[in-house]
Amino acid sequence: MQEKKITQMELAKLSSVSQATISRWLKNEYMPEASKLRKVTKALDISEQEAFLAAGILQQDIHELPDNEVMIPVLSAKVPCGVPDNDFDSYAVGYEKFNQALLQTRISNYTPEGVRLYIVRAKGDSMIGKGIVENDLVVFSPDLTVQSGDIAIVGLEEQGVCIKEVLFQSNAVILKSANSNYDPIVIVGEPVRILGRVIMHVGYL
Helix, strand or coil, X not given: CCCCCCCHHHHHHHHCCCHHHHHXXXXXXXXXXXXXXXXXXXXXXXXXXXXXXXXXXXXXXXXXXXXXXXXXXXXXXXXCCCCCHHHHHHHEEEEEEEEHHHHHHHXXXXXXXXXXXXXXXXXXXXCXXXXXXXXXXXXXXXXXXXXXXXXXXEXXXXXXXXXXXXXXXXXXXXXXXXXXXXXXXXXXXXXXXXXXXXXXXXXXX
Protein backbone atom coordinates (compact mmCIF):
# COMPACT_ATOMS: atom_id res chain seq x y z
CA MET A 1 0.00 0.00 0.00
CA GLN A 2 2.82 2.39 0.84
CA GLU A 3 4.69 1.60 -2.37
CA LYS A 4 1.59 2.15 -4.49
CA LYS A 5 0.37 5.06 -2.35
CA ILE A 6 -3.02 3.46 -1.76
CA THR A 7 -5.08 4.13 1.37
CA GLN A 8 -7.04 1.48 3.25
CA MET A 9 -10.28 2.95 1.93
CA GLU A 10 -9.03 2.88 -1.67
CA LEU A 11 -7.80 -0.70 -1.31
CA ALA A 12 -11.14 -1.74 0.17
CA LYS A 13 -12.95 -0.35 -2.89
CA LEU A 14 -10.53 -1.96 -5.34
CA SER A 15 -10.59 -5.39 -3.68
CA SER A 16 -14.15 -5.58 -2.28
CA VAL A 17 -12.59 -6.48 1.09
CA SER A 18 -13.89 -4.27 3.88
CA GLN A 19 -11.68 -1.52 5.27
CA ALA A 20 -12.26 -2.90 8.77
CA THR A 21 -10.87 -6.28 7.70
CA ILE A 22 -7.80 -4.72 6.07
CA SER A 23 -7.23 -2.61 9.19
CA ARG A 24 -7.32 -5.70 11.43
CA TRP A 25 -4.79 -7.44 9.17
CA LEU A 26 -2.43 -4.50 9.40
CA LYS A 27 -2.77 -4.48 13.19
CA ASN A 28 -2.00 -8.23 13.26
CA GLU A 29 -5.28 -8.87 15.05
CA TYR A 30 -5.94 -12.03 13.03
CA MET A 31 -4.62 -14.09 10.11
CA PRO A 32 -5.97 -13.11 6.67
CA GLU A 33 -8.36 -15.54 5.01
CA ALA A 34 -6.88 -16.92 1.80
CA SER A 35 -9.91 -16.01 -0.36
CA LYS A 36 -9.94 -12.38 0.82
CA LEU A 37 -6.16 -12.04 0.65
CA ARG A 38 -6.29 -13.26 -2.95
CA LYS A 39 -8.63 -10.35 -3.82
CA VAL A 40 -6.17 -7.89 -2.28
CA THR A 41 -3.22 -9.32 -4.24
CA LYS A 42 -5.13 -8.74 -7.48
CA ALA A 43 -6.03 -5.19 -6.47
CA LEU A 44 -2.39 -4.44 -5.62
CA ASP A 45 -1.11 -6.30 -8.68
CA ILE A 46 1.35 -8.40 -6.67
CA SER A 47 1.98 -12.14 -6.79
CA GLU A 48 -0.21 -14.40 -4.71
CA GLN A 49 2.86 -16.28 -3.50
CA GLU A 50 4.48 -13.10 -2.21
CA ALA A 51 1.36 -12.11 -0.31
CA PHE A 52 0.77 -15.57 1.15
CA LEU A 53 4.37 -15.76 2.31
CA ALA A 54 4.15 -12.35 3.96
CA ALA A 55 0.89 -13.31 5.68
CA GLY A 56 2.37 -16.56 7.02
CA ILE A 57 0.03 -18.81 5.01
CA LEU A 58 3.04 -20.15 3.11
CA GLN A 59 5.92 -21.32 5.25
CA GLN A 60 8.53 -21.07 2.51
CA ASP A 61 9.20 -18.93 -0.53
CA ILE A 62 7.91 -20.93 -3.45
CA HIS A 63 9.87 -18.67 -5.81
CA GLU A 64 12.90 -20.64 -4.64
CA LEU A 65 11.41 -24.03 -5.47
CA PRO A 66 13.60 -26.21 -7.68
CA ASP A 67 12.35 -26.79 -11.21
CA ASN A 68 11.33 -30.35 -10.31
CA GLU A 69 8.95 -29.30 -7.51
CA VAL A 70 5.52 -27.70 -7.43
CA MET A 71 3.21 -26.31 -4.75
CA ILE A 72 -0.37 -27.66 -4.74
CA PRO A 73 -3.20 -25.75 -3.01
CA VAL A 74 -4.85 -27.42 -0.01
CA LEU A 75 -8.59 -26.76 -0.01
CA SER A 76 -10.70 -25.97 3.00
CA ALA A 77 -12.93 -28.75 4.29
CA LYS A 78 -15.78 -26.27 3.89
CA VAL A 79 -15.72 -26.14 0.08
CA PRO A 80 -19.40 -25.85 -0.93
CA CYS A 81 -20.72 -28.59 -3.19
CA GLY A 82 -21.87 -26.03 -5.75
CA VAL A 83 -18.57 -24.16 -6.14
CA PRO A 84 -17.53 -23.91 -9.82
CA ASP A 85 -14.43 -25.89 -10.81
CA ASN A 86 -12.65 -22.69 -11.80
CA ASP A 87 -13.22 -21.17 -8.35
CA PHE A 88 -11.47 -23.84 -6.25
CA ASP A 89 -8.53 -21.50 -5.63
CA SER A 90 -10.78 -19.24 -3.56
CA TYR A 91 -10.96 -22.01 -0.93
CA ALA A 92 -7.21 -22.65 -0.64
CA VAL A 93 -6.00 -22.57 2.96
CA GLY A 94 -2.37 -23.47 2.31
CA TYR A 95 0.02 -25.31 0.03
CA GLU A 96 1.98 -28.56 0.03
CA LYS A 97 5.16 -29.23 -1.95
CA PHE A 98 5.26 -32.17 -4.38
CA ASN A 99 7.92 -33.55 -6.69
CA GLN A 100 6.90 -33.21 -10.34
CA ALA A 101 8.50 -36.54 -11.25
CA LEU A 102 6.19 -38.25 -8.76
CA LEU A 103 3.18 -36.56 -10.32
CA GLN A 104 4.31 -37.55 -13.80
CA THR A 105 4.21 -41.21 -12.79
CA ARG A 106 0.48 -40.74 -12.10
CA ILE A 107 -0.38 -38.36 -14.95
CA SER A 108 1.14 -38.80 -18.39
CA ASN A 109 2.63 -35.61 -19.84
CA TYR A 110 1.97 -33.74 -16.59
CA THR A 111 2.83 -30.03 -16.51
CA PRO A 112 1.68 -27.49 -13.88
CA GLU A 113 0.25 -25.35 -16.69
CA GLY A 114 -1.71 -28.18 -18.30
CA VAL A 115 -3.33 -29.96 -15.35
CA ARG A 116 -4.75 -28.25 -12.27
CA LEU A 117 -4.19 -30.13 -9.01
CA TYR A 118 -5.73 -29.62 -5.59
CA ILE A 119 -5.53 -31.34 -2.21
CA VAL A 120 -8.22 -32.24 0.30
CA ARG A 121 -7.66 -33.88 3.67
CA ALA A 122 -9.28 -37.26 4.15
CA LYS A 123 -11.75 -37.63 7.00
CA GLY A 124 -12.96 -40.83 8.63
CA ASP A 125 -12.23 -44.41 7.62
CA SER A 126 -14.65 -45.05 4.74
CA MET A 127 -11.77 -45.45 2.22
CA ILE A 128 -9.37 -47.35 4.45
CA GLY A 129 -9.49 -50.36 2.12
CA LYS A 130 -7.79 -48.20 -0.53
CA GLY A 131 -5.16 -47.08 1.96
CA ILE A 132 -6.72 -43.64 2.51
CA VAL A 133 -6.85 -42.86 6.21
CA GLU A 134 -7.72 -39.90 8.41
CA ASN A 135 -5.76 -36.71 7.56
CA ASP A 136 -4.12 -38.14 4.43
CA LEU A 137 -3.44 -35.56 1.74
CA VAL A 138 -5.55 -36.60 -1.25
CA VAL A 139 -4.47 -35.05 -4.57
CA PHE A 140 -7.14 -34.68 -7.25
CA SER A 141 -7.63 -32.94 -10.59
CA PRO A 142 -10.84 -31.45 -12.01
CA ASP A 143 -9.25 -31.66 -15.47
CA LEU A 144 -9.05 -35.45 -15.75
CA THR A 145 -11.97 -37.63 -16.84
CA VAL A 146 -13.43 -39.90 -14.17
CA GLN A 147 -14.21 -43.39 -15.46
CA SER A 148 -16.13 -46.17 -13.79
CA GLY A 149 -13.99 -47.67 -11.04
CA ASP A 150 -11.93 -44.52 -10.43
CA ILE A 151 -11.68 -42.92 -7.02
CA ALA A 152 -13.01 -39.37 -7.13
CA ILE A 153 -13.90 -36.35 -5.06
CA VAL A 154 -17.69 -36.10 -5.15
CA GLY A 155 -19.97 -33.32 -3.98
CA LEU A 156 -23.27 -34.41 -2.41
CA GLU A 157 -25.83 -31.78 -1.50
CA GLU A 158 -26.68 -33.24 1.90
CA GLN A 159 -23.33 -34.81 2.85
CA GLY A 160 -20.83 -32.35 1.39
CA VAL A 161 -17.56 -33.32 -0.26
CA CYS A 162 -16.54 -36.98 0.03
CA ILE A 163 -14.02 -39.43 -1.42
CA LYS A 164 -15.56 -42.49 -3.09
CA GLU A 165 -15.04 -45.09 -5.78
CA VAL A 166 -17.40 -44.12 -8.59
CA LEU A 167 -19.25 -46.83 -10.54
CA PHE A 168 -21.36 -45.83 -13.53
CA GLN A 169 -24.34 -47.96 -14.55
CA SER A 170 -26.92 -47.38 -17.27
CA ASN A 171 -29.39 -45.61 -15.00
CA ALA A 172 -27.50 -45.07 -11.77
CA VAL A 173 -24.28 -43.90 -10.19
CA ILE A 174 -22.90 -45.88 -7.25
CA LEU A 175 -20.55 -44.25 -4.78
CA LYS A 176 -18.72 -47.08 -3.09
CA SER A 177 -16.71 -46.95 0.13
CA ALA A 178 -13.67 -49.13 0.72
CA ASN A 179 -14.90 -50.22 4.12
CA SER A 180 -17.59 -52.89 4.64
CA ASN A 181 -19.02 -50.86 7.52
CA TYR A 182 -20.41 -48.35 5.02
CA ASP A 183 -23.16 -49.11 2.52
CA PRO A 184 -22.80 -47.87 -1.06
CA ILE A 185 -24.62 -44.68 -1.98
CA VAL A 186 -26.84 -45.33 -5.00
CA ILE A 187 -28.03 -42.30 -6.95
CA VAL A 188 -30.77 -42.72 -9.55
CA GLY A 189 -32.25 -39.95 -11.63
CA GLU A 190 -30.32 -37.18 -9.87
CA PRO A 191 -27.22 -35.24 -10.96
CA VAL A 192 -23.94 -36.27 -9.34
CA ARG A 193 -21.32 -33.57 -9.02
CA ILE A 194 -17.87 -35.13 -9.52
CA LEU A 195 -15.27 -32.54 -8.58
CA GLY A 196 -12.25 -34.44 -9.87
CA ARG A 197 -10.33 -37.68 -10.19
CA VAL A 198 -8.05 -38.70 -7.32
CA ILE A 199 -4.44 -38.95 -8.47
CA MET A 200 -2.71 -40.09 -5.32
CA HIS A 201 -2.70 -39.81 -1.57
CA VAL A 202 0.08 -39.44 0.95
CA GLY A 203 0.20 -39.66 4.72
CA TYR A 204 0.40 -36.37 6.57
CA LEU A 205 2.79 -36.16 9.51
